[in-house]
Every structure is written in structure tokens, then in C-alpha cells.
Amino acid sequence: MGDAATPLLKTPLHAMHVAAGARMVPFAGYDMPVQYATGVMREHLHTRQKAGLFDVSHMGQIELHPRDGTVETAMRALETLVPVSILALKPGRQRYALFTDENGGILDDLMVANRGDHLFLVVNAACKADDIAYLEKHLGESCEARVRDDRALLALQGPKAADVLTALDPAIADMVFMDVRDANLAGISAIVSRSGYTGEDGFEISVAASDAPELAQRLLENEDVAWIGLGARDSLRLEAGLCLYGNDITKETTPVEASLEWAIQKPRRTGGERAGGFPGADIILKQLDDGAPRRRVGLKPEGRGPVRDGAPLFAEAEGGEPIGRVTSGGFGPSVDGPIAMGLVPTETSDAGTKLYAEVRGKRLPVVISPLPFVTQTYKR
Amino acid sequence: MLKFTEDHEWLKIEGDTATVGITKHAAEQLGDLVFVELPDVGASFEKGGDAATVESVKAASEVYAPLAGDVTEVNQAIVDDPSLVNSDPTGAGWMFKLKLADPSAADSLLDQDAYEKLIG
Numbered sequence: 001m002g003d004a005a006t007p008l009l010k011t012p013l014h015a016m017h018v019a020a021g022a023r024m025v026p027f028a029g030y031d032m033p034v035q036y037a038t039g040v041m042r043e044h045l046h047t048r049q050k051a052g053l054f055d056v057s058h059m060g061q062i063e064l065h066p067r068d069g070t071v072e073t074a075m076r077a078l079e080t081l082v083p084v085s086i087l088a089l090k091p092g093r094q095r096y097a098l099f100t101d102e103n104g105g106i107l108d109d110l111m112v113a114n115r116g117d118h119l120f121l122v123v124n125a126a127c128k129a130d131d132i133a134y135l136e137k138h139l140g141e142s143c144e145a146r147v148r149d150d151r152a153l154l155a156l157q158g159p160k161a162a163d164v165l166t167a168l169d170p171a172i173a174d175m176v177f178m179d180v181r182d183a184n185l186a187g188i189s190a191i192v193s194r195s196g197y198t199g200e201d202g203f204e205i206s207v208a209a210s211d212a213p214e215l216a217q218r219l220l221e222n223e224d225v226a227w228i229g230l231g232a233r234d235s236l237r238l239e240a241g242l243c244l245y246g247n248d249i250t251k252e253t254t255p256v257e258a259s260l261e262w263a264i265q266k267p268r269r270t271g272g273e274r275a276g277g278f279p280g281a282d283i284i285l286k287q288l289d290d291g292a293p294r295r296r297v298g299l300k301p302e303g304r305g306p307v308r309d310g311a312p313l314f315a316e317a318e319g320g321e322p323i324g325r326v327t328s329g330g331f332g333p334s335v336d337g338p339i340a341m342g343l344v345p346t347e348t349s350d351a352g353t354k355l356y357a358e359v360r361g362k363r364l365p366v367v368i369s370p371l372p373f374v375t376q377t378y379k380r
Numbered sequence: 381m382l383k384f385t386e387d388h389e390w391l392k393i394e395g396d397t398a399t400v401g402i403t404k405h406a407a408e409q410l411g412d413l414v415f416v417e418l419p420d421v422g423a424s425f426e427k428g429g430d431a432a433t434v435e436s437v438k439a440a441s442e443v444y445a446p447l448a449g450d451v452t453e454v455n456q457a458i459v460d461d462p463s464l465v466n467s468d469p470t471g472a473g474w475m476f477k478l479k480l481a482d483p484s485a486a487d488s489l490l491d492q493d494a495y496e497k498l499i500g
């Protein structure tokens with residue numbers, strides 16, 4: 001990545017994006033569609049109103065197989081790397097997790113599904129090579145990490161997503177948020193989870209790379225479905241208050257600083273039956289009890305001008321040193337205004353607190369706001 | 381006289397005043413604009429100075445002063461409705477007017493043919 005001599009990778013759907021008029025950009029080593037002909041604004045609104053189809057095949061799909069054939073072995077092993085209760089995951093369920101380091105920082109965020117005899121992990125594209133090496137190094141004795149780069153990943157998101165998908169496989173209708181199961185989508189065998197990265201009801205669909213174009217075509221035959229690029233994917237997740245690894249969460253932020261303590265279930269906390277036992281546990285458990293020095297918060301600029309990632313945050317309209325910074329920011333098409341997230345000192349993290357973001361030398365007032373900016377419509 | 385810059389601005393030059401905007405090509409590349417920040421009337425710029433900012437959902441982009449001069453007028457309509465820049469970039473989507481420090485400097489800018497060659 002960033003090496004001009006390295007050719008960009010292509011997903012199995014690359015030719016479809018080009019044919020659909022996508023503007024392709026380098027992203028995490030892949031040539032990816034940032035937007036299609038209609039543009040980010042319309043793609044974003046289409047997803048909130050109907051159903052958006054995203055190619056997220058650049059993400060890492062990894063199966064974690066226990067060498068002794070007992071899924072509990074893989075669950076216990078993975079719990080040594082994440083502060084999450086993996087043992088509580090029933091077959092056919094998935095949850096959000098974080099790889100933490102010895103300082104309590106976040107190495108990556110991921111989804112973990114219990115597939116009955118193994119775990120299925122989906123990790124960020126930019127982190128996947130490191131994640132795979134990390135899993136092999138730390139869990140290699142008890143587990144085999146099988147990288148499924150022979151598979152594509154599609155996301156279908158929005159209020160019409162369930163209608164669109166049940167038309168191909170009626171059996172998926174009774175799935176609820178974070179269910180994962182095998183599906184037969186008009187003859188194409190897939191692993192479907194009811195989840196996503198937009199705040200909308202929707203599905204993430206893993207299929208063999210060779211089947212991906214046909215499945216995408218079948219989905220696009222439904223008039224409610226349109227391709228959505230990475231541009232709208234980012235504005236949708238920001239409105240939904242979801243973290244972007246590398247921006248809102250990094251090695252420099254702990255789960256508590258990132259306001260992700262909901263991802264650390266009781267059994268892994270102080271006093272729980274499997275308390276600690278993950279990298280950085282001493283720091284993270286202490287922060288769960290006593291609070292962290294900083295918090296990730298939502299920020300709403302008072303004017304129309306967006307504040308973007310990296311903008312320093314000040315307590316006062318003039319003078320003083322920065323107290324925090326914007327980690328993600330832009331314009332929310334559904335909110336119809338600028339929105340952002342940032343890291344601020346915990347003592348100034350209450351909703352309603354007014355801060356100032358410095359943009360092009362001017363300090364723009366921003367108000368700490370509850371997340372998400374839009375109502376999540378997950379099917380619970 | 382219509383002139384263009386390599387930074388995808390157009391200038392309509394009448395006497396010593398240039399009306400400045402961004403080209404249709406630039407507007408298409410930027411996508412739907414959601415915010416426009418214009419200079420203050422009376423502000424002075426050297427050629428290439430940061431005169432205005434246009435923002436899409438995804439990114440902020442600078443609009444440079446195509447020539448040295450003083451701002452005599454700005455188009456408040458695009459501040460109130462940035463989509464005018466997308467729908468009519470060379471008409472209702474004009475951005476600001478500059479009283480040129482040296483009108484003859486416009487000779488060094490691109491003409492329409494040269495600009496169209498540039499964008500292919």
C-alpha cells in the first residue's frame with residue numbers, strides 16, 4: 001500500500017463497477033468504487049430509503065478452525081486476544097470484537113461469528129495481513145486460520161434489504177440482527193449475516209468469488225437496489241455513529257476511550273467469570289471501573305460548514321491549547337448538515353458542551369451530541 | 381473574454397473585472413456540493429491564493445484566485461444553495477468577482493480550446 005510499484009488488487013466485482021460507471025480509487029491496496037454515476041449524496045439517501053448494494057470484498061474473511069475439532073477451543077483461544085465474551089456466542093450468532101494490544105490500544109475491530117464447528121471472522125482490509133499473522137502467531141497451536149480470499153463479500157443495506165433478499169431465499173425472513181446462517185440465494189450458496197455498517201437493517205453476504213457477479217446481478221435486477229460506493233459507505237457509518245478503524249479507533253485509543261465499553265461483556269470485566277486475560281487487560285479493566293482520560297463523542301457543528309478529521313478542538317473561541325481533535329467528519333445527507341466524531345477529555349465530554357473546531361484558521365462552534373445521529377433500524 | 385486555469389476555474393473578463401467560477405468538469409469531479417465559503421468583499425489576493433472553499437459530502441477543496449486582484453462582489457446565492465454550482469457552474473453558480481491588478485496578466489491563462497485539451 002502506498003507503494004506505486006505494487007499493482008492494485010481487484011475484487012471479483014471490479015468489472016461490474018467499471019461497467020456501472022464507478023469512479024475507482026485506491027483503497028487499502030484495492031482498486032475500489034468510491035462512487036457511481038449518481039454520486040455520494042444520492043447513493044447515501046437511496047440506502048436510507050431503499051436498498052444499497054456494497055462490494056466489501058476487500059475485507060478479510062478468516063475461518064478459525066480448532067485443531068481438536070471443538071469450537072469451544074477456538075472460542076477460548078480467541079478470548080485471549082479480545083476483551084469480548086466469545087464463549088457466550090451461540091451457533092448462528094455473531095458479535096462485534098476488538099483486537100487490543102498490551103497498552104490497551106485497538107489493533108483492529110472485527111466481527112466474529114460462531115459457525116458451529118469454527119469461528120468466522122471479518123476484519124478490516126487495511127489490517128488483514130497483520131491480523132492473519134497475529135492470529136497464526138498467537139493461536140496457531142490450537143487453531144488453524146484459513147484465509148478465505150476465494151470468497152467475495154457483499155452488503156445489502158436499507159429498509160428494502162429484507163424484501164429483496166427474502167425474494168431470493170424466503171428462509172432468511174426470520175433472521176434477526178446479528179444472526180448468521182447458510183442461505184441459498186436463487187441457487188447460489190452463501191453465508192448471510194443480518195448486520196452492516198450503515199445503521200440500517202441489512203445483510204452481509206459472503207459467497208464464492210466466482211458466484212459474486214451473478215449474485216450481484218440478481219440483486220440489482222430488483223429496482224430497489226443500487227450500487228453504493230465507499231464515499232456513501234463512510235457518510236452512512238458516520239451518521240450511524242460507527243467507528244472507522246484508523247480514524248476513530250487506533251492503537252492510540254483504548255476501547256473505553258472509544259466509548260466501546262458496550263463491546264466488553266460482563267464475563268470479561270472485573271468480577272466476571274473470565275475477567276481479563278486479553279492484551280492490555282490491566283489498563284482496560286481499570287478504565288472500565290474508573291473512567292478513561294478521553295472519550296469518543298459525537299460533534300455537531302453549529303453552522304453549515306463541515307469539520308473534518310484531524311481538525312483540532314478547543315475549549316474556547318480564542319486562545320488556549322487544543323484539548324482534543326476531530327477523528328471523523330463530513331456532511332450527513334440524511335441529517336442534512338455537517339456531523340463529526342472526535343476525542344475529547346472526559347471532563348468536557350457531556351452532551352451539550354460547546355467546543356470549537358479549527359478549520360482553515362477559524363474556530364467553528366461544535367456541540368457534543370449523542371450518537372448515533374440517525375435512528376438505527378436494526379431488526380432485533 | 382473567457383479564460384481557464386489548470387486548476388479548473390473559469391474567468392469571464394470584462395474590462396478590468398473577472399467573474400470567477402469552477403468549470404463543469406470540476407463540478408462533476410467534486411460531486412454534489414454541500415457547503416461553499418466565499419471570500420470577503422474587499423479581500424486582496426495574489427495569483428494562486430486560497431480564495432474560496434467548496435465542500436462535498438466527502439471532501440473540502442480550495443478555489444484559488446486565478447489572478448491577482450481585489451474581490452468586488454461574491455455570489456451569496458451559492459452559499460445559500462451550494463447545489464447551484466453543480467447545476468449551473470458557469471452561470472448561476474459563479475463564485476466571486478475580482479478587480480484585476482493587471483488585466484493583461486489574463487493573456488497567460490488558458491483559452492477554451494487549451495482547457496478542453498487539458499481535460500481530454
